[in-house]
Amino acid sequence: MSPASSWSRTPVALLCLLPALVQIPARAQEGDLAERLYQSGERAYAAKAYKEATDTWGQLLQSAPKSEFAPRALLALARHQAEVEHRPEAAMPYLDRLKTDYIRTPEAAEGLLLRGTLLARQARRSTDLKDAMAEFNRVLDLFPESPAVPEARFRLGRAWRDQGQWGRALHQFVEAFRLHPDAAVAPRAMLEAAETMDLLDDLPGCLRMLERLRTLAPQSPEAQEAAWRMAVRVRHRLQKPPLANEGVWPAGRVKWLKTPTLLAIAPDGDLLIYQNDLDHAFRLHQGELAPAGPAAPGAKALVATPAGEVWLLAKTGLVREQAPAPLPVNGLGAVTGAALDRWGALWVADAKTPALTVLGPDGASRTVASPTANALAPLPTGGMVIAADADRKILFLDADGQPRAVVPYGKDLPAPFRYVIALASDGAGQVAALVEGGDFGEGVVILGPQGTVLRQATFKSLGISGRITSLALDRSGGLILCDRRNDLLFRLN
Incomplete structure (x- = not known):
């Protein structure tokens, strides 16, 4: 049988699959390279070799932009600019790309949270908080199961309080620690909830919340804050000694x-x-x-x-x-x-x-x-x-x-x-x-x-x-x- 006749008997469906079969090894190699580049950047970053780490993550984005590690690299680069270099303006392009090209990835939730936080820090008046609040709401709406949700609720509560919307602020603070009692932000949310209750003229509720904070998180810095805030309120507003x-x-x-x-x-x-x-x-x-x-x-x-x-x-x-x-x-x-x-x-x-x-x-x-x-x-x-x-x-x-x-x-x-x-x-x-x-x-x-x-x-x-x-x-x-x-x-x- 001639080679031509053997090819003529090959099923059409198999012939259609051949291009995809050829791409699988290439994609696997790309994914493997992306993982190694990301881990190499993590190693360098842990050693505080920041230039090596950022260069490595940049190379990852160029060579494997469709890899699952690309959004991780973008988030890492944004955090470096915001938290180490203290250049929020340099972090924004990475966060914008993460929001535009990788909105379906888990890293997008952390990126939206960081973007909103940076926008809130740039605000000079309460009216400047609209864009930041939009990002916090996107975290809640698009990623309800994300670890970023408690912090987003806390930040949203702060923004509402800065705008004088104390009832809305209290709701977000309470939800932050009620729904996520083990989250790192829970003690902060409880402290802010107590302060907001005071603004709402609910001194008994404020004092109960501060005491609850001291009981649930006794070793936290927020518990130390709660202690003196309770003491001065009790002394000045309840006891009122001469x-x-x-x-x-x-x-x-x-x-x-x-x-x-x-x-x-x-x-x-x-x-x-x-x-x-x-x-x-x-x-x-x-x-x-x-x-x-x-x-x-x-x-x-x-x-x-x-x-x-x-x-x-x-x-x-x-x-x-x-x-x-x-x-x-x-x-x-x-x-x-x-x-x-x-x-x-x-x-x-x-x-x-x-x-x-x-x-x-x-x-x-x-x-x-x-x-x-x-x-x-x-x-x-x-x-x-x-x-x-x-x-x-x-x-x-x-x-x-x-x-x-x-x-x-x-x-x-x-x-x-x-x-x-x-x-x-x-x-x-x-x-x-x-x-x-x-x-x-x-x-x-x-x-x-x-x-x-x-x-x-x-x-x-x-x-x-x-x-x-x-x-x-x-x-x-x-x-x-x-x-x-x-x-x-x-x-x-």
């Missing part, structure tokens, strides 16, 4: 400072003290003082950033640790206070300016309509609390600068005061005001998140005689005062 003067603080430290004029609490709870005679801020840690931040002669405001940096506002401008030169603050010659908001923008009050100046992280500035403010402090909601002596009111502002609560000077007090010298706040929503003038005289007033007077005392009743210029609320419910005349600190409890 303010008592513990005397000079730390105990026995008399005439140990050089004209303290400004106080602030660092994110880790340490006290920051600006000493006017030394033109410098100092950190008080376990009883020892150490210089903090750059020198700034004549500073009028002291700010502790979430990253632990110290910023000072002086005549030369905004002096920051990581900046080579002060950032000019044009037109503000009578600064009375400054505070960072949730978005990293610095709000500045000036005694001669009938508005608040807001400096963005990029250096751009805008103004927010406001009465002339002679003191201000940040609020956990992202807004500010300001004191306006001319109007004799303390105003609780939302993140857009709109009044959420207004407290007339002297409300719920035995006698009115006339001036607010300084304001301070804590992470649990309490606000302390250093006041003077009027029949009330010199003293302090502690307000709740809605402006209700919780505790108050005059310096005369406390036996304090000095020139108090600033104050700070510590994490155990105490109130620290700096006395520039006697170069010391007092603590009220």
Whole structure:
């Protein structure tokens, strides 16, 4: 039989399968190569040979773009740019490709979550969160069984809360830990749920949630946060004992400072003290003082950033640790206070300016309509609390600068005061005001998140005689005062 006749008897179906049979070994080889390239990149990355790892993953994307390892490589490259290089703009092309070309893969869920997180970090106001929220919702809708879902719910809750939608925020936080109790984000979700309950004026629910967090995740950092947040709320809002003067603080430290004029609490709870005679801020840690931040002669405001940096506002401008030169603050010659908001923008009050100046992280500035403010402090909601002596009111502002609560000077007090010298706040929503003038005289007033007077005392009743210029609320419910005349600190409890 001739070769031609044997081919003529081959079934047509088998002939149709021949091209596919030829491709199978090629695809197998491509998949095997992709797996080896991906693992080689993982090995290099674990050894912190980042260039070798990223080059290897880039080679994988070029040689085997249809491999199951291609989306893994894209996600790894995006995470490297975002988390190691701190270049979110460089991560976006990888995430965009992952979203466009590999949306059906499991890695797409993590990619959408990371993309939404980066977009949320870039937001400068609550109105900028729309795109980020869309990505978090895509994770929930397209990948309901993905490990990325709990984090997406948490991030979505944060975005709703930043927009003032506290009920929607609480729903997402509760779902994050209720449906995923073993997820790494569960303790954070419980902490945020408790804080949101407080915003909704549900103090009992807030305290129960904080206690539940401490019980279920006792070793977590969130449990430590919950402990002090519970303590200050119980002390200021439930027990409300009369303010008592513990005397000079730390105990026995008399005439140990050089004209303290400004106080602030660092994110880790340490006290920051600006000493006017030394033109410098100092950190008080376990009883020892150490210089903090750059020198700034004549500073009028002291700010502790979430990253632990110290910023000072002086005549030369905004002096920051990581900046080579002060950032000019044009037109503000009578600064009375400054505070960072949730978005990293610095709000500045000036005694001669009938508005608040807001400096963005990029250096751009805008103004927010406001009465002339002679003191201000940040609020956990992202807004500010300001004191306006001319109007004799303390105003609780939302993140857009709109009044959420207004407290007339002297409300719920035995006698009115006339001036607010300084304001301070804590992470649990309490606000302390250093006041003077009027029949009330010199003293302090502690307000709740809605402006209700919780505790108050005059310096005369406390036996304090000095020139108090600033104050700070510590994490155990105490109130620290700096006395520039006697170069010391007092603590009220």
